Every structure is written in structure tokens, then in C-alpha cells.
Amino acid sequence: MSVFSTKAEKVFILAFFFIALGVPLFFNENTFYVNKISTMLILSIFVMSLDYLVGKTGLISLGHAMFYGLGGYLFAIMVPEYEEVNFWIYTFYVMAASSVIALIVGLIVLRTSGIYMIMITLALAQMTFYFFADSTEYGGLDGLFIYLKPETSIFGLNFLDLDNETHFYYLCLLSLFNCYVFFKITLQSRFGRVIDAVKENPERATALGYNIFHFRLVAYVLSSSLAAYAGYLFSLQYGFVNPTMMSWEVSASALVMAILGGLGTVFGAILGVFVYESLHYGIEHMTQYWMFWMGSLIIVMVLTLKSGIAGLVEKLVTGKRK
Amino acid sequence: MDMSLFLVQLLNGVQYGLLLFLIASGLTLVFGVMGILNLAHGSMYMIGAYLVYYFASATDSFLLAVIIACVIAMIIGIIIERFLIIHLYNRDHLDQVLLTVGLIFIFNAAQSFIWGNDPLGVEVPELLSSSIQLTDIVEYPVYRLFLSVLCIGIALAMYYVINNTKLGMMIRAGESNREMVENLGVDISKLFTIVFAVGVTLSALAGIVSAPIVSLVPGMGERVLISCFVVVVIGGMGSIKGAFVAALLVGIVDTFASVLLPGMSSMTIYLLMALILIFKPQGLFKS
Numbered sequence: 001m002s003v004f005s006t007k008a009e010k011v012f013i014l015a016f017f018f019i020a021l022g023v024p025l026f027f028n029e030n031t032f033y034v035n036k037i038s039t040m041l042i043l044s045i046f047v048m049s050l051d052y053l054v055g056k057t058g059l060i061s062l063g064h065a066m067f068y069g070l071g072g073y074l075f076a077i078m079v080p081e082y083e084e085v086n087f088w089i090y091t092f093y094v095m096a097a098s099s100v101i102a103l104i105v106g107l108i109v110l111r112t113s114g115i116y117m118i119m120i121t122l123a124l125a126q127m128t129f130y131f132f133a134d135s136t137e138y139g140g141l142d143g144l145f146i147y148l149k150p151e152t153s154i155f156g157l158n159f160l161d162l163d164n165e166t167h168f169y170y171l172c173l174l175s176l177f178n179c180y181v182f183f184k185i186t187l188q189s190r191f192g193r194v195i196d197a198v199k200e201n202p203e204r205a206t207a208l209g210y211n212i213f214h215f216r217l218v219a220y221v222l223s224s225s226l227a228a229y230a231g232y233l234f235s236l237q238y239g240f241v242n243p244t245m246m247s248w249e250v251s252a253s254a255l256v257m258a259i260l261g262g263l264g265t266v267f268g269a270i271l272g273v274f275v276y277e278s279l280h281y282g283i284e285h286m287t288q289y290w291m292f293w294m295g296s297l298i299i300v301m302v303l304t305l306k307s308g309i310a311g312l313v314e315k316l317v318t319g320k321r322k
Numbered sequence: 323m324d325m326s327l328f329l330v331q332l333l334n335g336v337q338y339g340l341l342l343f344l345i346a347s348g349l350t351l352v353f354g355v356m357g358i359l360n361l362a363h364g365s366m367y368m369i370g371a372y373l374v375y376y377f378a379s380a381t382d383s384f385l386l387a388v389i390i391a392c393v394i395a396m397i398i399g400i401i402i403e404r405f406l407i408i409h410l411y412n413r414d415h416l417d418q419v420l421l422t423v424g425l426i427f428i429f430n431a432a433q434s435f436i437w438g439n440d441p442l443g444v445e446v447p448e449l450l451s452s453s454i455q456l457t458d459i460v461e462y463p464v465y466r467l468f469l470s471v472l473c474i475g476i477a478l479a480m481y482y483v484i485n486n487t488k489l490g491m492m493i494r495a496g497e498s499n500r501e502m503v504e505n506l507g508v509d510i511s512k513l514f515t516i517v518f519a520v521g522v523t524l525s526a527l528a529g530i531v532s533a534p535i536v537s538l539v540p541g542m543g544e545r546v547l548i549s550c551f552v553v554v555v556i557g558g559m560g561s562i563k564g565a566f567v568a569a570l571l572v573g574i575v576d577t578f579a580s581v582l583l584p585g586m587s588s589m590t591i592y593l594l595m596a597l598i599l600i601f602k603p604q605g606l607f608k609s
Contacts, residue, residue, distance in 0.1 A: 060416055108596050111603040115359050115415055115559060119551040120599065126548045127592035134588055248544060252423045259420060289435050295427025302421045303409055 008314040009267045013180070016270060020173055024166040031165040038165070038237060040277050041172035045179045046230035047257045048269035052183055053223040054255070055264025056192075057216055058199040059110070062118045062251050063125025066105075067224040069246025070098055071231025073132065076144040076241045087150040087162065091229065098228030099221050106220040110213060125246060133243040143242025146235060162236060172233060176270070179226060183266050186222070195219055256298055262311050271309050326460040331577055337466050339573020340473035341528050345546060346553040346565040347480065348524035354560030355496040355517045358407060359418050362425035364547025366522045369429060370395055370529030371538050372437050375444045384447035388530050395526030399519035407518060408511075430540065439540050444533040469531055476524075477566060484562070493517065497560060549576075552595045558605030567606060 004010040020041075027033045050064045074097045079085055109120050133141050152160040152171075160167045186192050197205045198212045205212050235241045244250075253276065261272025279297065283290040305312065349363045370391055377387035402425065410418050445451075446465045453461040484490035492513050495503045504510045528546075536542070553572050557564030572591050579590035598606065 054416070060419070062419065108599060111599060115353070116555060116603075118359065118415065118419060119555050119559075120595070123548055123551050123555070123592055123595060127589050130588040131586075248548075252419075252426075255416075256420060256423065259416065263416070289431045291427040292431035292435070295424040295431065298424035298427065299406065299421055302417050302424065303406075 005265070006314055006317075008317045009265065011317055012271065012313060013267055016267075017173075017177060024169050028166075034165045034169050035237070036281075038169045038172045039234070040273050041169075041176045042230050042233045042237065043254075043257070043277065044176050044270045044273045045172075045233070046227050047254050047261070047273050048176075048179055048183060048266060049223045049226040049230065050254050051258040051261070051263060051266060051269040052186075052226075053219065054258060055266075056187065056199065057195055057219045059113065059216060059220065060118050060255075061109075061121040062248070062255065063121035063123070064224075064227055064254055065246045065248070065250035066121075066125035066128045067098055067102065067227035068231035068234070068250060068254075069132070069241065069243065070101060070128070071228030071233075072235030072241030072245055073138065073144070074098060074228065075232050075235060076146055077138070079146070079150075082147060084148050085150045087152040087160075088154055090150055091232070094232045095225045095229055099225045102221040102224035102228075103217070106217045106224070110216050110220060122248060122251070125251060126248060129243050129246050129248075132246070139242070141243060143240055143244075145240045147239075149236055149239070168237060172237075175229070175233065179229075180266065180270075182226075187266070191215070191218070260301060260305075261309055268309065271313070275309060326457045329456060330460055330462060331581055332574065333462060333466065333470070335574035335577035336570065337470045337473075337573070338577055339570035340470050340477070341532055342549060342553050342573055343566050343569035344473055344476060344528040345525045346550045346557070346569050347477075347562050348521035349550055350554050350557070350560055350562060350565045351493070351524075352518055352521035353554075354562075355493055355500075356407075356411070356514050357500065358410065358518075359415060359422070360407075360518075360521070361419060361422035361547065362402075362429060363522070363525050364543035364545075364550065365426050365429035366395060366398070366525040366543070367529035367546045368433060368538075368543030369398070370526030371444075371533040371536070371542065372433055372442075372529075373526075374530040374533045375437070375442055375538055378444055384444075384534075391530050392523055392527060395530075396519050396523045398526075399522030400515060402522070403515050403518040407514075411514075426544070429543070434540060437538075442538040444538070446534040465534060469535070472531060476527075480562065489513075489516070549591065552591050554605075556595055556598050556605055558607040561605070561607040564605055564607030 004013065020037075023037055024034050046064075046068050050061065053064070054060050071094055074094045075090060078093055078097070079090065105124060109117055109124065112120055132138050132143070138144060149162040152158060152162060160171055162168050162171070187195075194205065194210055194215055197208070198210065198215050202212050205215075231241075231245060234245065257272035257276045258269055259272070260276055261268030261270070280290065280294060283293045287293070345363065345367055349360065352358055352360055352363075373391035373394055374384075374387045377390045378384050381387055381390070406421060406425075410421060446463075450465040450468050451463075453463050454467070456462050482490075484493055492503065492508055495506075495508070496510070496513060496517075500510070503513075529543075549572065553565055553568045556571065557566070557568030572594070575594055576587070576591050580587035583590065
């Protein structure tokens, strides 16, 4: 069995990581673009986690940004204020804490599915948003600042400096790569095949003796904790967290990016993020009413592109027409 | 909490709940009959409020402004259904979510383009601007009472239309079996247009009549949409009766929570929702 599901995926992934490795060399004078692309890599992790949840398990969440924001907040809350902590240890803490939260939230939201789940995930995410926005302890709408970036020594070796844009860029790229490989392995494992079955036909999966609730819960926790990891990276990049990170707009645009890229394709998440963010950046540059054009674009996309850009790439690569 | 304060809060809670019902009933009606989840439902609330602001200052008459705003909202609803929603009937929920999110973006851009981002206010119409003396020291504004009465009136009218008219019969039939209604020769596309336009207008109407008691800010639509989701989830999606009970419950709980538990008032209704979901995953009244 090939690592890649389609030819388009193979071409895209190889080209993407090859080009991405060279980005800092290309922009070595201009850290602005390196930072911008680092943010897109982080977003790709976030969108990939959502794509896994929505595209592979068929559970639609419109509140995934809750975990994105929580990743940042968990770090900002746990870290001692003026102390340099270890990146890897805190990565573990953040992901462990967010998994526990995801488990509890999952127990509530997974009792439902379809339209109900869309509404409940959105409502719970808004609840968390207002919790942080109204709190005085966690900085309200201004959020919290992260004064010192963690150091990254591992077994005494320290080769990454998070204050250095290029180093941070490679950390993001490595994280995205690991995330991609992780999802690929998960999808091709026995667990992944049961998840497929649960999505395609829940009744039959139940009849075969699988407890579909447990499988969905595990997928939900995996997806949520990776979203939290992305949020954690984002907060490290910019040195702060605020409730905007978990606003419904973030959840909605992540969903748009996942669908734009081609739902359930995993690699499409990267494609979706880069296309959407480039458009967003370009349109925002020209007019302050960028939301109008983005909105129109989304509507046109829904009405015309049924399998996202990934489907388009697939058509181009294979030359087939449906 | 003394008796009069309790009464005032109760009236506020009921009034807020009735307003929520107005919005939620539109959402749940559209979902029940057409199977469409319209996320831009809250945006219509916002558009209604801004339209009445615009026409109230342009025409100097609140009543006239209400009528014009309602008509415009209905036209917007018809246009959206005829040109966009019509393509979604056989697609999954995800496409509905995307398309209506796109609409939210467009409405928000339109709002900030036309009216700007500063908070705006609408004056309470003169006829209803007085207050009633509840006790020696406690007063209650007439406008809020008027709102409650109006919402109850609309709720009764909806009840009548749905249970006693031909249109209502088709709506009930559409809720229980869409394909069958079509096969029986009912012009389903006309029914869908009417239901969508009415649903959207209900939401806009809620925005219109609440404009004098809230401040008009960007994002007001989304805030309302979320509360409306809580109502619909508690009441049971597609059930108008459920929406009524749940809206009153949410309105009263939310109002009392902001008095009794000031620290966590914005979270109370979500906790209520989570609690109800644990026992009734399909809501109180599954349709």
C-alpha cells in the first residue's frame, strides 16, 4: 500500500515540503514573509486536525477554534511568569491538559451528531470565548502575554532558538510534517479503518461489535489536542493569547479552508490554508471590506467546486474529467 | 431579592425569552420544513435593527420604518432562497454551513460599509416611551411590555396559521415528510420560498423591535444566533413548541443569572444546555 492515497497527493506533498525547506533561504532578508508563512504552517496543523475530524469521522465541528485558543491559554496559564521553561516538556503538558478537556467536551458533544453537533460545538466554543473575554484573571479581551519564549534543549542539546524567525519556521515545518505523517499512519492503521467504517455506516459498524462512541471519542480527542498544539505554537510565535483566537470566525474559516482544500484528503488542509490565506492577505491589502469578497468567494466555491482544490489538482494531475 | 425586584427581573426574563422565541422560531421553522440550517439567521436580526435605525431617522416615523424594514427583510429572504439556498436542497449540512457563513461575511461587510462600526441607538417611539409604576419606587418601561405583548401576538398568530390554514397544513406536512408533500402535487418550491422568507423576516422583526432597547454594534447578529442555537438545541430542532418553552427558559435563566451569579452569567445558559443534553440528547421536544 502506497503512503499516498492519490497521485495528486504525492506530487503536492513532495513539491510542498521541498519548496518549504527552501523558503527561509529565499526570503533570508525578509523575516516578514518567513513569519507569515510560519503562521500558515501553524494554521495548516490546525486545519488538518479539523479536516481529520470532519472529513474522516464525519463529525462536523463549528467550534474547533476553542481548542486552538485553549492551547495558547493553557500554556500562558501554566507557565511561571518570568522563567524560561522547556519547550518539549510544556508541549507535553499542553497536549495532555487539552486532551483531558477534549475528553470531557467530547463526552457531551458526541452524544449528538449532524446538525445538533454543529450547533453544540459552536455554542460551547462561544461559552469558552466569553469565559476568557469576561474574566479579569485571564486578561479579558486583551488576553495574556508570554514574556519569555521556552528554550528547546533536549538531552543537553540545544539547536533551536525560538526567538529566531528561521528556527521557529523550521520548528513549524517539522511539526506540520509530523502531524501529516501521524494522521497518515493513524488513517492506515486498524483504528483508521474502523473510523472509516463508522463514518460510512454507523449502524453496520455497531452491528459488527464496535462501540462507535469510543472510536469517535478517540478521534475527537486526537484532533482536538493537535488543534491545541497549533494554538500553542501560534501563541509562542506572537507572544500572546487572546480570546479572538477562539472566536467563531476562526472556527468557520478553518472549516472553509478544510473544504476549500478538499475535505478528508489531509494534505488538502495545507492547500486550503495557503490558498485562503493568500487570498485573504491579498484582498485585505486592497480593501477594508475584504469580508465581502471572501464571503462571495466562499459562496461561489460552494456552488461550483464540489471536491475542493484537491479535486482540481487531482483532475489536473491525472488529466481525467468526471 | 425583594418582591418588586423579582417581578422586574421576571418581566425582563420573559420579554427576553419571547424575543428569543421570535428568532428561534424562524430558524427552527426553516430547518423543520426545508432541512436547511441557516447560520445567517442572526445576521438578519442585525440587518433588521440597522434598517429600522436608518428608516426611523429618514422618515421620522417608527411605525413606517418597521414596515419598510420588514418588507426589505422579506425581499432579501426571497432573493437568498431563490438564487442561493435553492442549490442546496440535496447537499449535505456542510455545504449549508459554508454558504450561510459566506452570507454572514457579506452581511457584516455590508453593515460596516453602510453604517460604520460605531455603536448606534434607536429612540423608543414616543407613544410607548413612558413607564408604569409597579410599586412606589420600581418602574417598568411600557415599551418592554409592548414587546412582550407583540411577541405573544405573533406566537399566537403562528399557532393559528400552522394549525388552521392550508399553508399551515403544508408546513406541517413538509415537516413530517418532504418527498411525500412533493409527490402529492404541492408546489414545494413556492412553499420553500414562503417559509424561508417568513423565517428570515421573523428574525429581522426581532431585530427591528428590539432596536430601541439594545445598542446597535457589529457582531450583534452572531451573539443572538448563538443564544438562538442554545434555545433550539434545548427545545428540539424543528419543534416550534419546543422553541417556545426553551426560549422562555433560557430568557428567564439568563436574566436571573446575571443578577444572582454576576461572575459567570455569560456561561449559565450553556451549562443549562449541557445539562439538558446529558439527559435528553435530542432536546426537550423532539419533532
